[in-house]
Amino acid sequence: MAKILITEDEDSLRSFVARALRLDGHETEEAADGAEGLEKLKEGGYDLLLSDIRMPVMDGIELAHQAHSTCPGMKILLMTGYAEQRERTDDLMEKIVDVVAKPFALPDIRKAVARALAA
Helix, strand or coil: CCEEEEECCCHHHHHHHHHHHHHCCCEEEEECCHHHHHHHHHHCCCCEEEEECCCCCCCHHHHHHHHHHHCCCCEEEEEECCHHHHHCCHHHCCCCCEEEECCCCHHHHHHHHHHHHHC
16 A cells, blocks of 8 residues: 655644545555655655645645655645635646545545545
């Protein structure tokens, strides 16, 4: 299965998603903001970055740009609960797999991750 970094500033959502993906057999690591996520990415070995867009310190858009440069073969899947944030991903479409709208149900995020890993 895949090694996935979940970068999300909301603790309960981050834990919820990590737990669900571990049930699917994935190995997960977590980061509370983009800067922490970037540090973990530099350690390498991730198959997928699953990141919120709106976060303190470094947002998911900047993290996606940095992640693409640092780990060019890694898949990137973003999450957001804000429509205007989704529009900000237009310049990233060649770098990311998709943007998942929040709130989402567990089956939705699991399917999105499966599709991202298969892409």
